[in-house]
Amino acid sequence: KERTLAMIKPDGVSGNYTEEIKRLIVEAGFNIVKEKLTQLDKEAASAFYDEHSSRSFFPHLVSYMTSGPVVVMVLEKGDAVSDWRGLIGPTDAQKAKISHPHSIRALCGKDSQRNCVHGSDSTSSAEREIHFFFKDVVSG
Numbered sequence: 001k002e003r004t005l006a007m008i009k010p011d012g013v014s015g016n017y018t019e020e021i022k023r024l025i026v027e028a029g030f031n032i033v034k035e036k037l038t039q040l041d042k043e044a045a046s047a048f049y050d051e052h053s054s055r056s057f058f059p060h061l062v063s064y065m066t067s068g069p070v071v072v073m074v075l076e077k078g079d080a081v082s083d084w085r086g087l088i089g090p091t092d093a094q095k096a097k098i099s100h101p102h103s104i105r106a107l108c109g110k111d112s113q114r115n116c117v118h119g120s121d122s123t124s125s126a127e128r129e130i131h132f133f134f135k136d137v138v139s140g
């Protein structure tokens, strides 16, 4: 089985979507292996999104991601990485509402930044991100 890192971002948590998202996760056949509520500081959010550090939206991304607590989870199933990306839908929640109306971002996202959830984009980033939040979990 494969593992991926899922995150409910600050807008998802403050909008009270945590329980509904977890229900969708379990219904889709994922096993929630690990879970924690945490608050990212500026340093952690910057490190987590380091690949975007040169983008113009980066400062906004960091302040969004530090604006409140997040829920991070390790999800497990066959094809966990691509299946979770499929369930959350496209990055831009406005587009998700049109093209993927049953996706999680269509459910609780607002726009291309405030899109309420995160999912690792590959098995290697899943491994990095799981270690980032759960240093005691061996992935893969």
Ligand code: ATP
Residues within 6 Å of the ligand: 052, 057, 060, 061, 090, 091, 112, 113, 114, 115, 117, 118, 119, 120, 121
């Ligand atoms: P994530 O990595 O959070 O799962 P993603 O892989 O769908 O999202 P990325 O392109 O990796 O999207 O962007 C990371 C995050 O940066 C997005 O989820 C969003 O919150 C923010 N972001 C991306 N593009 C923009 C943009 N054009 N304007 C503002 N914020 C953006």
